[in-house]
Amino acid sequence: MSKTILIVFGTRPEAIKLFPVVHALKAEGRFRVVTCVSAQHRGMLDQVLEIAEIAPDHDLDLMKPDQTLDGLTAALLTGLGTVMDAEKPDWVIVQGDTATAMAGALAAYYRKLPVAHVEAGLRSHNIYHPWPEEVNRKIIGTIAALHFAPTETSAAALKAENVDPDTIHVTGNTVIDALQWVTKRIEGEPALASGLAEIEARFAGKRIIGVTSHRRENFGGGLESIARAVRRIAQRSDVALVFPVHPNPNVRKVMDAELSGLGNVAMIEPLDYPNFARLIAISEIMLTDSGGVQEEAPALGKPVLVMRETTERPEGVAAGTARLVGTEEDVIVTEIFTLLDDKAAYSAMARAHNPFGDGQAARRIVELLGNVRQSQTR
Incomplete structure (x- = not known):
């Protein structure tokens, strides 16, 4: 039976x-x-x-x-x-x-x-x-x-x-299984991940930073500091930030207040899974307070800056694929600029071994x- x-x-x-x-x-x-x-x-x-x-x-x-x-x-x-x-x-x-x-x-x-x-x-x-x-x-x-x-x-x-x-x-981690599966699907059916095509064309030639932020413990002051950091990063003419904004009103009202109208910040609706995988693929850096992104981005060779004080995924930090930067505005900006401007620092994170699995x-x-x-x- x-x-x-x-x-x-x-x-x-x-x-x-x-x-x-x-x-x-x-x-x-x-x-x-x-x-x-x-x-x-x-x-x-x-x-x-x-x-x-x-x-x-x-x-x-x-x-x-x-x-x-x-x-x-x-x-x-x-x-x-x-x-x-x-x-x-x-x-x-x-x-x-x-x-x-x-x-x-x-x-x-x-x-x-x-x-x-x-x-x-x-x-x-x-x-x-x-x-x-x-x-x-x-x-x-x-x-x-x-x-x-x-x-x-x-x-x-x-x-x-x-x-x-x-x-x-x-x-x-089964997230690597899922990422490999969806990547293979996209190879056979590119239209599955075509939702970012307009943004990719709009930001052609710029260095894309993917952003996600929705942690409950960051509601209030933490999110406000993150939003100010994103605004400062966006002052660079060589970058563009793509930010699928979580539907929670606690997130949206803060981001709308600080980031609306910035030409090189695309605040978009949450992406389906194939298009989110595409966002990671086209980004140079992922700036996030998410857990899963800490596992997914290294599988595609992308450094992760984690806007939290602690992580339940210390393997990524130990391996060098992720770095804890907290929510303090100046620290976030400094760490992003270091990766953008220091090729050795970027390469060290991008080439680090992903510790989360083999699919x-x-x-x-x-x-x-x-x-x-x-x-x-x-």
Whole structure:
């Protein structure tokens, strides 16, 4: 009898990092694969579902304007619990650190269902940076029966928390699987990533910097400082900044106030996955407070400046592919100008080894799920 695997996700990053696992499980043929989306991020999630050709079996459609974290968590617990009661899965798979992932793990625990955690063991060791993701990860780490750690560093973090070493497996990060998959798709179907063609033509001859910023802990003063830094960088005539602006009003009002009307700053709507991969490819530098970009950009040889005080991905900093610059305006500007003007500094980051995987993470995860004994799940 085939095992039923329930895969739970709700945001764009989760969808990107889990669609290779969904594909690999379905290709294996030994599993009954059930997908459930919370739609914690509705529009951005749907973009990935479309390109990955995944039609969810359950769609909770929980996104509401300005919903609180506790309200979202309550809705997730009851909604996901109902799905679990109906499907009675042998395993529940969650990814990363979102409210959906945490609630999925907790709802499974309430039913004594084993949880497999994709991208396990990331730690910043500060419960407010990133917030609330650091605590979400720790909750899932306490519950999970299988921990698919992307790197040896993340595996070591789990072992330091006294997680059973036999349940920890270093698989690489599935984001590299996804990036390789979408890059191959774009090669065969260039129109998938043609959404930036007008901007590329507009900024021909300029050095493009890709920008993303949406961290909750940066709301307020941090975002305002980031916006001022972007404005100062834009004073250079040789650069252009492409900034897909997160739909959260806390982000948009700050960026609109500071950056509207600048000729070499393109503030655009969030990009679908193929076009975001294209943005990384055409950028010289990625300036971000995101987690996933710290993994994706090095895979394409692009330095990453991380506008945060801590990172749960220290492997990139250690390898030299990423650098923490915080949110202080002068520091951001100085670090960007150093990479633009110092060829040796740029080359050192661009050529550093990407520590996040080889594109085979999903295959390893499926093999591990197929080989696990039921006695190991209780």
